[in-house]
Amino acid sequence: MMAQADTISHRADDSDPLETAEWLESLHAVLENQGPERVNFLLGQLSEAAHREGVELPFTATTPYINTIGADKQPPYPGNRELERRIKSIIRWNAMAMVTRANRAHDGIGGHISTFASAATLYEVAFNHFFRGKGDDYSGDQVYIQGHASPGIYARAFLEGRLTEEHLVNFRAELASGGGLSSYPHPWLMPGFWEFPTVSMGLAPIMAIYQARFNKYLQDRGLRKTNGQHVWAFLGDGETDEPETLGAITLAARENLDNLIFVINCNLQRLDGPVRGNGKIIQELEGIFRGAGWNVIKVIWGDSWDPLLAKDKHGSLVKRMGEVVDGEYQKYTVMPGEYIREHFFSKYPELAQMVRAMSDEELKKLKRGGHDPEKVYAAYKAAVETQGRPTVILAKTIKGYGTGEAGEGRNVTHQQKKLGEKELREFRSRFGIPISDEEVAKAPFYKPADDSEEIRYLKARREALGGFVPQRSTKPVRTEMPRIDAYKEFLEGSGEREVSTTMAFVGFLTKLLKDKQVGKFVVPIVPDESRTFGMEGLFRQCGIYSHVGQLYEPVDAGMLTYYREAKDGQLLEEGITEAGSMSSFVAAGTAYSTHGINMIPFFIYYSMFGFQRIGDLVWAASDSRCKGFMIGGTAGRTTLAGEGLQHQDGQSLLNALAFPTVRAYDPAFAYETTIIVLDGMRRMYEELEDAIYYITVENENYPHPPMPAGVEEGIIRGLYKFSNKDAGEGRPQAQLFGSGAILRETIRAQEILAADYGISTSVWSVTSYTELARDAIAAERWNMLHPTSEPRRSYLHEQLSGQPGPIISASDYVRALADQIVPYLPGHEMFVLGTDGFGRSETRDNLRRHFEVDAESIVVATLYQLSKMGQVEPHVVAEAIAKFKIDPEKVDPSRA
Ligand SMILES: Cc1ncc(C[n+]2csc(CCOP(=O)(O)OP(=O)(O)O)c2C)c(N)n1
Numbered sequence: 001m002m003a004q005a006d007t008i009s010h011r012a013d014d015s016d017p018l019e020t021a022e023w024l025e026s027l028h029a030v031l032e033n034q035g036p037e038r039v040n041f042l043l044g045q046l047s048e049a050a051h052r053e054g055v056e057l058p059f060t061a062t063t064p065y066i067n068t069i070g071a072d073k074q075p076p077y078p079g080n081r082e083l084e085r086r087i088k089s090i091i092r093w094n095a096m097a098m099v100t101r102a103n104r105a106h107d108g109i110g111g112h113i114s115t116f117a118s119a120a121t122l123y124e125v126a127f128n129h130f131f132r133g134k135g136d137d138y139s140g141d142q143v144y145i146q147g148h149a150s151p152g153i154y155a156r157a158f159l160e161g162r163l164t165e166e167h168l169v170n171f172r173a174e175l176a177s178g179g180g181l182s183s184y185p186h187p188w189l190m191p192g193f194w195e196f197p198t199v200s201m202g203l204a205p206i207m208a209i210y211q212a213r214f215n216k217y218l219q220d221r222g223l224r225k226t227n228g229q230h231v232w233a234f235l236g237d238g239e240t241d242e243p244e245t246l247g248a249i250t251l252a253a254r255e256n257l258d259n260l261i262f263v264i265n266c267n268l269q270r271l272d273g274p275v276r277g278n279g280k281i282i283q284e285l286e287g288i289f290r291g292a293g294w295n296v297i298k299v300i301w302g303d304s305w306d307p308l309l310a311k312d313k314h315g316s317l318v319k320r321m322g323e324v325v326d327g328e329y330q331k332y333t334v335m336p337g338e339y340i341r342e343h344f345f346s347k348y349p350e351l352a353q354m355v356r357a358m359s360d361e362e363l364k365k366l367k368r369g370g371h372d373p374e375k376v377y378a379a380y381k382a383a384v385e386t387q388g389r390p391t392v393i394l395a396k397t398i399k400g401y402g403t404g405e406a407g408e409g410r411n412v413t414h415q416q417k418k419l420g421e422k423e424l425r426e427f428r429s430r431f432g433i434p435i436s437d438e439e440v441a442k443a444p445f446y447k448p449a450d451d452s453e454e455i456r457y458l459k460a461r462r463e464a465l466g467g468f469v470p471q472r473s474t475k476p477v478r479t480e481m482p483r484i485d486a487y488k489e490f491l492e493g494s495g496e497r498e499v500s501t502t503m504a505f506v507g508f509l510t511k512l513l514k515d516k517q518v519g520k521f522v523v524p525i526v527p528d529e530s531r532t533f534g535m536e537g538l539f540r541q542c543g544i545y546s547h548v549g550q551l552y553e554p555v556d557a558g559m560l561t562y563y564r565e566a567k568d569g570q571l572l573e574e575g576i577t578e579a580g581s582m583s584s585f586v587a588a589g590t591a592y593s594t595h596g597i598n599m600i601p602f603f604i605y606y607s608m609f610g611f612q613r614i615g616d617l618v619w620a621a622s623d624s625r626c627k628g629f630m631i632g633g634t635a636g637r638t639t640l641a642g643e644g645l646q647h648q649d650g651q652s653l654l655n656a657l658a659f660p661t662v663r664a665y666d667p668a669f670a671y672e673t674t675i676i677v678l679d680g681m682r683r684m685y686e687e688l689e690d691a692i693y694y695i696t697v698e699n700e701n702y703p704h705p706p707m708p709a710g711v712e713e714g715i716i717r718g719l720y721k722f723s724n725k726d727a728g729e730g731r732p733q734a735q736l737f738g739s740g741a742i743l744r745e746t747i748r749a750q751e752i753l754a755a756d757y758g759i760s761t762s763v764w765s766v767t768s769y770t771e772l773a774r775d776a777i778a779a780e781r782w783n784m785l786h787p788t789s790e791p792r793r794s795y796l797h798e799q800l801s802g803q804p805g806p807i808i809s810a811s812d813y814v815r816a817l818a819d820q821i822v823p824y825l826p827g828h829e830m831f832v833l834g835t836d837g838f839g840r841s842e843t844r845d846n847l848r849r850h851f852e853v854d855a856e857s858i859v860v861a862t863l864y865q866l867s868k869m870g871q872v873e874p875h876v877v878a879e880a881i882a883k884f885k886i887d888p889e890k891v892d893p894s895r896a
Pocket residue numbers: 114115118148199200201202235236237238239240265267269270271275399414
């Protein structure tokens with residue numbers, strides 16, 4: 001398809017055409033006699049020699065703007081083209097009708113017609129010939145479907161008999177009786193159907209990459225056979241602007257993920273307009289993916305271009321194809337053939353000549369590659385056969401294909417939510433749907449009889465490929481988890497030894513990894529932070545996973561904790577990517593459903609870079625019914641001393657509360673963490689609860705007490721009484737709440753209050769304000785809706801009823817975290833201390849004084865609360881402020 005030797009000599013910038021011709025002739029001779037590999041070798045030698053001589057070679061990231069697989073290299077199509085076209089047309093119709101009818105019933109309910117319209121061929125070829133379903137012993141392919149294409153997927157499931165007409169009528173009416181269909185892929189809402197949430201642009205591609213890598217991990221560790229399975233990610237071309245889309249593509253090449261296929265639907269448009277009006281998105285992406293080491297397959301032109309390309313002896317057609325920008329290509333879609341002749345072909349006389357015998361109508365019908373099943377099939381076949389690297393297919397399509405003047409190729413097409421009567425009729429006729437003129441305006445769904453050729457074919461194809469796709473397995477997978485007895489040492493306290501909750505947790509994890517029953521299912525995930533958390537011991541113990549093992553002798557080979565990479569390594573050391581780590585977390589935490597095996601991920605990271613930075617991936621994890629433990633290390637605004645504003649986390653627990661399946665904890669002592677994790681494992685993997693545990697751990701060292709008797713339930717439910725200090729009969733009383741590292745400040749405040757002010761207090765460890773609030777909200781809601789029944793009491797209510805005095809709470813987090821429970825207290829006043837405002841580089845003591853969460857500030861707050869109740873004189877408060885050298889005019893930390 002490249003321009004031939006005799007034509008190149010016509011180039012104006014050629015100073016010696018004869019010489020050029022000789023070189024090219026030799027090239028052709030070698031190609032003919034010895035094949036492309038030899039040509040490849042010679043060109044490599046030439047370019048290396050030229051480079052050594054200082055010749056700067058032109059950088060070519062891209063190939064010509066034509067199909068990567070030439071017409072002569074296309075495999076025969078294995079399916080029944082005519083039947084497949086009819087099936088596809090019916091699916092197109094029902095998808096469009098579904099959105100149209102939903103918007104007629106509820107104006108503004110939304111939905112998308114144009115995305116699937118552009119991608120129908122891309123999906124149908126895969127459904128009929130590639131997507132593998134799940135078998136008993138086989139997890140099938142994992143398919144990430146472009147969120148906005150979901151009407152097409154529902155329309156197919158309708159033909160497959162998996163969804164009823166009622167389901168389609170209730171598209172975007174999920175609360176309708178009998179259930180409806182969710183707008184986009186959401187496993188949370190349709191747990192037997194959707195597997196992977198994709199609609200937040202950019203998350204599907206990064207999650208797909210790490211899913212593919214996790215499949216290799218399972219295989220390399222001997223836990224599951226995943227070879228032969230493919231991960232398919234269908235993406236929009238506009239979606240590639242999201243940093244997550246392209247941010248991890250080098251990993252896919254580096255890790256040789258030949259089980260990964262990206263299909264980018266290049267319809268040249270996004271929501272507002274062209275993706276690259278002034279350039280060419282396909283060429284841009286080709287350069288990026290080739291540079292990253294991917295196999296790139298371009299599917300640009302349909303078969304009607306083949307005869308023209310065959311005639312392109314002078315290379316002018318390929319040249320013209322390459323110089324036209326996307327904005328212009330988009331325009332050809334909406335203009336008549338006459339316009340295409342004038343603006344595309346008439347640029348060069350030989351091109352005009354080439355199409356002289358073709359009618360305007362024929363020019364208009366020249367197809368794009370992404371709408372040609374044979375071209376698409378050829379690309380998919382090459383992709384699944386590719387070894388050693390991932391493949392991206394760049395398929396050129398038309399947005400809104402088939403919707404005609406209603407939207408085909410128009411800038412408004414993304415927002416097209418329904419077709420009018422005339423447009424419906426045209427759509428019907430264009431795709432040959434057997435619906436009468438009288439009926440068509442109602443946009444009825446059309447389904448051929450079960451014994452029709454279409455339905456039988458479609459079902460037979462899926463059967464041959466192992467079952468329906470998408471289909472999420474809801475088969476219960478139970479694994480017995482270890483009991484507390486085996487981990488008693490973590491409940492016994494550290495004696496005099498000062499340790500951090502992080503160290504204690506790592507000790508626990510180290511032991512868990514050796515657990516005979518479940519150790520092998522544990523997946524520690526770290527974004528280049530193992531040493532920060534003292535986890536480097538795990539390098540040796542369980543190895544860092546690497547598909548190729550370790551190709552070098554590590555620099556610290558002689559040391560006990562040397563950097564050990566291994567093919568069966570268990571630890572995922574992801575490098576500096578929280579987004580990538582979270583994607584691994586999702587792959588591991590959904591393995592129970594994807595692969596039928598309970599994997600237990602522990603993602604350990606800098607707490608500031610979790611919910612705040614990659615919150616949308618956590619949201620997708622929740623939607624995915626992902627299970628596992630997120631461990632927010634170096635947590636606490638005042639506990640991580642020195643690091644300052646960007647690192648000191650005082651809000652991750654607040655952020656976490658909005659995630660319905662996330663249970664967030666702020667433990668103070670090793671026994672608390674241990675109880676939470678073991679209980680969480682039992683609940684998730686034995687009781688099958690869909691949850692993600694978020695646990696903050698800190699780096700402050702202090703002695704840990706043994707677990708008091710009978711506090712297990714309190715630890716899990718969010719609060720328990722830790723200690724009591726009675727200052728004598730009739731003395732003022734208060735309840736002190738402390739959490740995480742600040743609990744120790746609270747305990748110190750208790751001592752001062754008793755010794756210096758004769759005030760009796762109880763100290764409570766609040767492990768989770770959010771769990772307390774959720775429970776209380778649920779109880780109150782029930783009471784409101786059942787006003788004549790015996791009211792339910794929340795756990796908070798039960799625990800605090802009859803506990804005298806005001807509550808003073810202190811944590812290392814913003815006040816809003818503790819404020820959650822205020823409305824549900826059984827009559828207490830509650831005064832909240834917290835760390836609102838920016839952190840700064842300082843010592844712990846100075847930070848706690850600055851944020852007013854140190855023991856002395858807790859004492860002052862307690863005295864003040866009691867003074868408001870008339871139990872302490874105001875001057876006592878003032879004297880305490882002076883005594884503790886608190887400057888009453890100091891800056892307000894929440895604004896400083
Ligand atoms: C993170 C995120 N930002 C914005 C959107 C809103 N949005 C939905 S579709 C769309 C345009 C999609 O264009 P493209 O990726 O090219 O897909 P197409 O529909 O053209 O196939 C946008 C901006 C979103 N879903 N997710």
